Amino acid sequence: MTEAIEIDDLRVRRGGHEAVRVPHLEVGAGAVTGLMGPSGCGKTTLMRTIVGVQRVAAGRVTVLGRPAGSAALRARVGYMTQAPSVYGDLTVRENLRFYARVLRVPVTKVDEVIDAVRVPARAGQLVRDLSGGERARVSLAAVLLGEPEVLILDEPTVGLDPLLRIELWRLFARLAERGATLLVSSHSMEEARHCDRLLLMRDGELLVADTPGGLSRRTGQENLEDAFVEIVSRREEVAA
């Protein structure tokens, strides 16, 4: 497995304190990597760093062999922000047609991605009148338009009903099968089982990088939520 994302000695400072500290991290291509951890632990900051929109204090972040944020990466990396970054005063199709033009992809892709995320695209209905989950899926659809090689998705499944959530995870798996690299964050450990690999994050640091199976074996906990708790308490024992 080749590494799509490589991080060394990364330090990010936000608001006067160190928000993220990652000595080393590799994220493999052709897999779905889950970035799990409680709200406020630094998941979004780490993702922004990989996309190249976050100012960093120190470190090296490489995506597809180039420094994160390079102009050459802009067509190859897709980023879905946590708050849906779509225009509320446009319809679903108008939003996606605009992004399709910016990404220079044929407008026929629009219907394809609407179908993939199963968002209702009723003519004349503005995005601001959709539910939060629907807006998030429009935002996800905009990422899919450009068929990026690397997808950085910040909590794409939050607030969705279980059926839709499963469907999205299946979609992510299909994309990974085709060779894409997906880094998907979630604060719910329930979602961890859908990932090929897991990164557990807490207080700006990565605690573990492992497969779900490996994490269970390592902690002796079947349930991934319990495994997470186990890892955190072991660390605290060491610290104390």
Place this chain on the structure above:
Amino acid sequence: MSPRITLAVAGRVLTQLHHDRRTVALLVVVPAVLVTLLRYVFDGRPQVFDVIGPGLVGLFPLISMFLVASITVLRERTTGTLERLLTMPLHKLDILGGYGLAFAGLAAVQAAVVSVVAFGLLGLDAAGSPWAVGALAIGNALLGMALGLLVSAFAATEFQAVQFMPAFVLPQLLLCGLIVPREQMAGALRVAADALPMTYAYDSLQRVASDGALGSRGTLDVAVLAGAILLALALGAVTLRRRTT
């Protein structure tokens, strides 16, 4: 920079406005109503209307585009769509150019309506052609847009953005010479007026209205105006940061 993407941005801004017909209606109707009001306020002194009328017709688009642009761009900053756009393969100039095209188009409609009302219905009399006043109005709209885009970087909320109008635009309106000729102002204010772009916008309009043509001095005014637009856009481009804290 790509003309296709610039057009896509302009098309998107216009589509957003298309869904907000009330704003468009207000933008087009309000200046016409205000200029009508002014005509009858000066009912007994039509010569005053002829003096300040062209200035107002030409400056309305500056004020409205300042407001519309600062709010639209602020929304784009706060909803994350700007951040998303900046992660995509496009040039910042595509964004600025797209906004410029869209607002110039809107300003053209606004200027056309207020000109028809002022020159056609209300009998506003100017030595120069109403077309020249209209063209200057569109130029002023671009200045308003560029300034609005720039100040949107310093506003955290829409409330603040709206307050930048009286803070940035009203002093310029007071000092540009529209209300009181600049020669009658305190010396320090005259110096301040010389440093403000709206002064040149007003002077160029005044020259068209009274002399019938821009002349060499008016051409200089337009050049200063163009420089101010480019400077404001350049500063605005600096505030479109790809990497933030």
